[in-house]
Amino acid sequence: xxxxxxxxxxxxxxxxxxxxxxxxxxxxxxxxxxxxxxxxxxxxxxxxxxxxxxxxxxxxxxxxxxxxxxxxxxxxxxxxxxxxxxxxxxxxxxxxxxxxxxxxxxxxxxxxxxxxxxxxxxxxxxxxxxxxxxxxxxxxxxxxxxxxxxxxxxxxxxxxxxxxxxxxxxxxxxxxxxxxxxxxxxxxxxxxxxxxxxxxxxxxxxxxxxxxxxxxxxxxxxxxxxxxxxxxxxxxxxxxxxxxxxxxxxxxxxxxxxxxxxxxxxxxxxxxxxxxxxxxxxxxxxxxxxxxxxxxxxxxxxxxxxxxxxxxxxxxxxxxxxxxxxxxxxxxxxxxxxx
Numbered sequence: 319x320x321x322x323x324x325x326x327x328x329x330x331x332x333x334x335x336x337x338x339x340x341x342x343x344x345x346x347x348x349x350x351x352x353x354x355x356x357x358x359x360x361x362x363x364x365x366x367x368x369x370x371x372x373x374x375x376x377x378x379x380x381x382x383x384x385x386x387x388x389x390x391x392x393x394x395x396x397x398x399x400x401x402x403x404x405x406x407x408x409x410x411x412x413x414x415x416x417x418x419x420x421x422x423x424x425x426x427x428x429x430x431x432x433x434x435x436x437x438x439x440x441x442x443x444x445x446x447x448x449x450x451x452x453x454x455x456x457x458x459x460x461x462x463x464x465x466x467x468x469x470x471x472x473x474x475x476x477x478x479x480x481x482x483x484x485x486x487x488x489x490x491x492x493x494x495x496x497x498x499x500x501x502x503x504x505x506x507x508x509x510x511x512x513x514x515x516x517x518x519x520x521x522x523x524x525x526x527x528x529x530x531x532x533x534x535x536x537x538x539x540x541x542x543x544x545x546x547x548x549x550x551x552x553x554x555x556x557x558x559x560x561x562x563x564x565x566x567x568x569x570x571x572x573x574x575x576x577x578x579x580x581x582x583x584x585x586x587x588x589x590x591x592x593x594x595x596x597x598x599x600x601x602x603x604x605x606x607x608x609x610x611x612x613x614x615x616x617x618x619x620x621x622x623x624x625x626x627x628x629x630x631x632x633x634x635x636x637x638x639x640x641x642x643x644x645x646x647x648x649x650x651x652x653x654x655x656x657x
Contacts, residue, residue: 395634
């Protein structure tokens with residue numbers, strides 16, 4: 319089965335061609351970072367307009383790179399939510415139109431649920447072990463920080479989620495208050511490599527509660543308080559130290575809760591996905607924990623950690639195989655509660 323995946327949940331327009339839910343024939347992502355950087359975050363109206371401009375050329379490029387035409391496509395998978403409703407509607411409208419004209423099966427995908435499916439992806443000609451069920455998925459993206467237990471490709475339960483800011487959102491907001499621009503994850507990761515992670519005693523939220531939920535708003539406030547107390551803009555080693563200390567607090571919280579979830583469920587496979595899974599310190603700490611705890615750790619290639627359509631096509635393939643096919647009434651679901 320060859321599936322066309324379409325992703326437009328936020329500010330990236332993406333399309334991919336995936337074979338049998340695993341082999342990526344092409345994956346194309348058009349970023350809007352340069353559009354939104356001046357505003358310090360995503361402007362929904364601007365994102366929607368850019369999706370309108372890019373959806374056709376991005377899909378065309380994905381088909382071209384895969385060496386296929388629409389005649390070779392067996393089905394279409396499109397992100398239904400969660401996300402910005404205007405952005406979602408662009409991808410959905412395009413996918414529904416294409417499905418109708420070409421008489422192709424269509425399925426709507428939960429963007430957050432699709433992130434762990436990136437762990438199954440391989441590039442053409444690549445061989446890589448895939449996670450086995452059951453597995454715990456720690457999804458750490460710009461909008462969500464969530465722990466799921468997967469017992470099958472389309473069968474999962476929620477173990478815990480963020481009560482306020484996500485980890486990715488905290489990275490972006492802290493980068494903004496440090497004057498580092500948007501998006502902030504990569505620049506904080508870079509600065510932290512030259513900093514002392516023990517220089518500031520930032521809190522590890524909810525670690526004393528013993529549950530599997532997350533909270534990062536208090537940590538963000540603690541960084542803001544430290545910046546104000548410094549009496550001026552942070553530069554040099556002071557900036558590196560505060561970046562390292564903030565990052566360490568986030569990583570400690572994520573890794574600790576991930577291990578708690580593994581122990582609570584008895585699962586031996588841990589999948590970590592989402593944009594923050596590209597963070598080098600996070601990856602290193604996860605690798606250490608997996609070795610200590612004798613766990614099998616799966617982290618997608620960084621290009622499949624951030625928003626992409628290959629993961630949408632991967633989950634979409636499994637949904638279509640399970641008979642989860644949508645009709646022309648498929649609509650955007652901007653929040654997880656709609657699913």
